[in-house]
Amino acid sequence: MIKHFLRLQWKQYFRSSYWQKNLALNILLVFFALYFIVVFLALGFGLLPILKKVYPDQDPFEVVNGFIFFWIIADLMIRFFLQKLPVMSVKPLLTLPVKRSTVVHYVLGKSAFSFFNFLPLFAIVPFGIMLGVEGYGAVLVLTWMFTMILIVLIINFLNFIIEAFSAETELSFLPLIAVVGTLYALDYFNVVSMTTLVGDGIIGIANHPILILIPLAILLACYAFNFKILKDKLFLDSSLKSKVTEVKAADLSWTKRFGDIAPFMQLDLKLIWRNKRTKSMVFIMVIGLLYGLFFYPQPMYRDMVWLFPFIGIFVTGIFLINFGQFIPAWDSGYYKMLMSQNIKYEQYLRSKFILMVLSVVIMFVLSIPYVYFGWKILVAHFAAAIYNIGVNSHVILYGGSFNRKKIDLNQRAAFNYQGTGAVQWIIGLPLMILPMLIFALVNWLAGFESGVATLILLGIAGIVLHKKVMKMITQRYLDAKYKMIDAFSQDS
Amino acid sequence: MIYTKDLSKSYNGTTVLNIEELSIPKGQSFGLVGNNGAGKTTYFSLLLDLIKPTTGNITTNDIVVDQSEDWKPFTSSFIDESFLIGYLTPEEYFYFIGDLRGQNKADVDALTSQFEDFFNGEIIGKKKYLRDLSKGNQKKAGIVAALIGNPEVIVLDEPFANLDPTTQIRLKQILKDLAQKQGITILISSHDLMHVTDVCERIVVLEKGDVIMDLETNPKTLKELEAHFASNAFSSAQEEE
Numbered sequence: 001m002i003k004h005f006l007r008l009q010w011k012q013y014f015r016s017s018y019w020q021k022n023l024a025l026n027i028l029l030v031f032f033a034l035y036f037i038v039v040f041l042a043l044g045f046g047l048l049p050i051l052k053k054v055y056p057d058q059d060p061f062e063v064v065n066g067f068i069f070f071w072i073i074a075d076l077m078i079r080f081f082l083q084k085l086p087v088m089s090v091k092p093l094l095t096l097p098v099k100r101s102t103v104v105h106y107v108l109g110k111s112a113f114s115f116f117n118f119l120p121l122f123a124i125v126p127f128g129i130m131l132g133v134e135g136y137g138a139v140l141v142l143t144w145m146f147t148m149i150l151i152v153l154i155i156n157f158l159n160f161i162i163e164a165f166s167a168e169t170e171l172s173f174l175p176l177i178a179v180v181g182t183l184y185a186l187d188y189f190n191v192v193s194m195t196t197l198v199g200d201g202i203i204g205i206a207n208h209p210i211l212i213l214i215p216l217a218i219l220l221a222c223y224a225f226n227f228k229i230l231k232d233k234l235f236l237d238s239s240l241k242s243k244v245t246e247v248k249a250a251d252l253s254w255t256k257r258f259g260d261i262a263p264f265m266q267l268d269l270k271l272i273w274r275n276k277r278t279k280s281m282v283f284i285m286v287i288g289l290l291y292g293l294f295f296y297p298q299p300m301y302r303d304m305v306w307l308f309p310f311i312g313i314f315v316t317g318i319f320l321i322n323f324g325q326f327i328p329a330w331d332s333g334y335y336k337m338l339m340s341q342n343i344k345y346e347q348y349l350r351s352k353f354i355l356m357v358l359s360v361v362i363m364f365v366l367s368i369p370y371v372y373f374g375w376k377i378l379v380a381h382f383a384a385a386i387y388n389i390g391v392n393s394h395v396i397l398y399g400g401s402f403n404r405k406k407i408d409l410n411q412r413a414a415f416n417y418q419g420t421g422a423v424q425w426i427i428g429l430p431l432m433i434l435p436m437l438i439f440a441l442v443n444w445l446a447g448f449e450s451g452v453a454t455l456i457l458l459g460i461a462g463i464v465l466h467k468k469v470m471k472m473i474t475q476r477y478l479d480a481k482y483k484m485i486d487a488f489s490q491d492s
Numbered sequence: 493m494i495y496t497k498d499l500s501k502s503y504n505g506t507t508v509l510n511i512e513e514l515s516i517p518k519g520q521s522f523g524l525v526g527n528n529g530a531g532k533t534t535y536f537s538l539l540l541d542l543i544k545p546t547t548g549n550i551t552t553n554d555i556v557v558d559q560s561e562d563w564k565p566f567t568s569s570f571i572d573e574s575f576l577i578g579y580l581t582p583e584e585y586f587y588f589i590g591d592l593r594g595q596n597k598a599d600v601d602a603l604t605s606q607f608e609d610f611f612n613g614e615i616i617g618k619k620k621y622l623r624d625l626s627k628g629n630q631k632k633a634g635i636v637a638a639l640i641g642n643p644e645v646i647v648l649d650e651p652f653a654n655l656d657p658t659t660q661i662r663l664k665q666i667l668k669d670l671a672q673k674q675g676i677t678i679l680i681s682s683h684d685l686m687h688v689t690d691v692c693e694r695i696v697v698l699e700k701g702d703v704i705m706d707l708e709t710n711p712k713t714l715k716e717l718e719a720h721f722a723s724n725a726f727s728s729a730q731e732e733e
Contacts, residue, residue, distance in 0.1 A: 263591035267577070274579040274621070337575035340540040341592050342564040342641075409578060482544045489574065 005106050033115060037122050044126030048134065061131065061144075065199035069187065072155060072198070073180055075120075079159040080166075080176045083116050104230045108223065111160065117152050124148045144206040150215040151202075157222035164229045264351035271330055272323075275409045278330070281322050285359075288318030289366055296373040305448055306440035308377055309455060312384025313432045315367045317392055319359035321428040324396035325403075327352050328477075332406040332488035339485060346474045353393055353470070360388045376448065383455040384435065390462025392431045394469045401476045404487035493518035493677055494539070494645065498548030500701075501534055509534045509701040511548075516679070516694075518644075521671040523692030524681040525717065527724070530698040532681040533571070536649050539679070540569055552645060565593070569647035570634040578623030582615045582633045585622060586640060593641030600640060607636050610662045627654045635663065639670075646670070648680045652687050660687065667691045685721070689714045 051060035093103060128145040132138065165175040187194035205211040255265040272278045292311050295301040323330075328348075331338060338348070364385040371378040435455055443451035462469070477484075496514040500507055509531035516522050524532045537543045539550055541557045549556050555563045569575070577585055583604075590600035604616065614629050615636075622630060631654050638646055651667075652660050668691060670676050682688045688695055689709055697705035697720065705720065707713050 263588055267580075267588060270579060270584070334574055334577045336542055336571065337577075339542060340564070340567070340569050340571075340575075341589070342594075343592055482542075485542050 002102075002106055005103075009110075036119055040119055040122035041126060044123035045130060047123075047127055048130040061136065062199065062203060064127070065202045066195055067199075068151070068202060069183075069195045069198040072151065073184060075116075075152075075155050076159060076162070076180060077176070079116055079155065080162060083114060083156075083159060100231055101227075104227055107230065108157070108160075108226055111156060112153060114156065117156055120148070120152050139209060140206045143209045143212060144202065147202055147205050147212055147215055150212070150219050154215065154219050154222055157219070157226050160226050161222065161229070164226075258351075258354060261347050261351040261354065264348055265355065268330075268351060268355055271409075277407070277409060278323075281319065284322055285319050285363070288315055289363065291315055291318075292367065292370050292373075292377075296370060296377060302374065305376060305380070305451075306436065306443055308380035309384045309387075309439040309451075310432055310436040312367075312377075312381035313388060313392070313435055315370075316360050316363045316381060316385040317388040317431070319363065320356045320388055320393060320396060321431055323359070324352070324356055324393065325399065325428070326407060327397060327400035327403070328484070329400075329403045329405055329407045329488070330409070333409055335488045336485055339481065345477055346470060349397060349470065349474060349477065353397060356393045356396075357389050360385050360393075379452055380439075383439075383452040383459070386459030386463075387435050387455045388459070390459030391435075394462055394466075394473065395431065398473050398476060401473070401480045401484075404484065406488045406490065493520075493552060494679075495551045496548070497551070499535075499538065499545055499550060500547045501531075501538060501543065502546045507546075507701055509538070509698075511535070511703055514696070514703065516677060518677055519671075519675050520694055521667065521678040521692045522680070523688035523695040524679065524698060525683075525685065525688055525695055526681075526698035527721075529700070531701040532698060533649055534701075535698070536569070536571060536647050536679070536681065539647060540567070540571070542571075563645075566644040567647070568593075568638045568641065568643035568645070569649075570631075570638040570651070571647070571649045573627070573630050573634070575634055575637075576622045576630055579621055581619065581621060582625075583617075585633065586637055589637045589640050593643075595641050603640055604636060607666070610636070610659065610666060612659065628656060628659065631655060632659065644675060645677045646679070648678070650682060651680055652682055652684050664691055685714060685717045689717065 047064065048060055051063050055063050124145055128141050131141045131144070162175050162179060183194055186192045201214075205215070252266045252269055255262045255269070258265055272281065291314055295307065295311055301307060328335065364381060367381055368378065370381065435458075438458070439451045439455055442454045494516040496511050498513075499509065499511045501509040508529070524535065526532055534543070538545055539552075539557065541561075544558060549558060551557070552563050552567065557563050577588070580588065586600050586604055587597055590596070595603075604611075608616075611632060615625075615633055622633060625633070631651070635648060635651055638648065651663060655663060664687060667678060667680070671678055671691070671693070678692075680688065680691065693709055695705075695707045695709060695713060695717070696703055697707075697717070705717075707716065
């Protein structure tokens, strides 16, 4: 049975138009994967000597275990945004003689082979070897390595539990923030010292191999809980007949002032507010707005002026990047209809453009309080906002014409939590890094003011050329019309 | 009005549609019949410029559909559920289509109120999203949306499928009424021979992409069609033996 599933998945992946047309993106993903593997390998081999230098009078093994707690927290956060449960279209399987539990075991088992679980191995194994070389006992090292692998898997399944809960609540980030926040707060306010608890626990297990049954039990419990959640969802009516929600219509007549694009703006606003997947974007915006707080309060970043535009682009452009890169895939479900309707492509695209510009302006206004950390930040953010409006918005609209992946807003697939993954963030990187590089270069050559001026000038150039650029983009969409219709009418 | 010349569509060398010449005059109600894979939906998709013809073209009102978009204001269509926007209510969807076709809310309301019987009280004012409606009700909404904005050409692919018997009869009446009006050209496809012969003045039978029959509807047409498809079934059964 498992063999059949694997074959199905293989075909689904390689026969989708997405794979064939996004080879470059796949190569990029592989490149990133290799990069991280190298980084982790370096970390694994280099950590022990480094620790001995930094903390000469402490046992490096204990120091490492003291940090495990923070690693768990960080890993949970990262996975929540990047790792999704492997989606399998289960509907056709339900009427076949396949046990429901087999399907669930397969999906869960497959998730254990995720790249996110292999990556830590590249650090854990070398570090274990280094420990052995240093003269730690073989049993201790092996038990430690095995414990770490168990912890990785626990994080893996814990993440899916969190995601399952966040899929059910309106505030999709709440469960994650609750879990991570509680753990961190317990540690930070010294209620329960989680760092030492986890650290001592791991050391204890390493010294007494029999105790490894404890993490094993936790892992099994997490797995069983996942199993229960998924099995309950594996019924046609729970995924098909999803809750019939009563419509709450908002008054959108204010969009009328945008003239002929008003119908599309209303449609886009409804799209965002009425679909779970797009709604989570609103919460991503909140996270994005707070992103600067990771950097600015710390004095060490205060002097890294070249970083400001990067954060500025991220803070003011987070909606632009998240929403923009799926234009026109958001409308993929009814793209045929739009194409046969009496619409002007230019209006359709302009509506998306205005929406993105509005979001940049709003995000900039909301980010003004960052001026508390220095006026340079405000200036850099302003320049970033102008650059977003003038350059990035056009770039992302243009990039959209290469979009060939359908988005199923109706969320029929039982395992489709949010449906976004690592790729989404990678696409956004060039949009943020390029202006940072431009700014850093000019800043280095001619100073802060010139750097800011360069970004603003680039942005203004984009705004001035808006009409022309839009014409070119519209043409590009028209040229790709048949291909897009064809790709959007395919499932997965 | 709609003139098809040397039209063909092939995928990787396999021809799925090949029409040398087909002319549909203004105001005709035109039915397209054929087995699965005969090319009905392909023809409609070409007519709506959703796919590109391999050779030839379709002209409506002297506008070549794959070269200009000027046919869109007077053409409306409902091909399948992918024409609906799942996260809108039926009313919102009607208003949206109305906006695109230059109709204000009052115009749209006036039109949809004529179809209260057809909707059977299951569409309007239910505060439900289109994605939560049943297949049949989705279809009703889609068909009525295709009537918004006084189109001159209406294209409906399989309008009778998924509808309950009562609604099928009501839909036939609606289509007949439309055909009576001056100047509205209706194109429908169907597997239900009885319904098409009932509604359409002219019926074209497609088989493997070719036009093999072109009939003016008269009382004998249904028998003729049934005989044709029955002989098909019979001959293919013989081949298998």
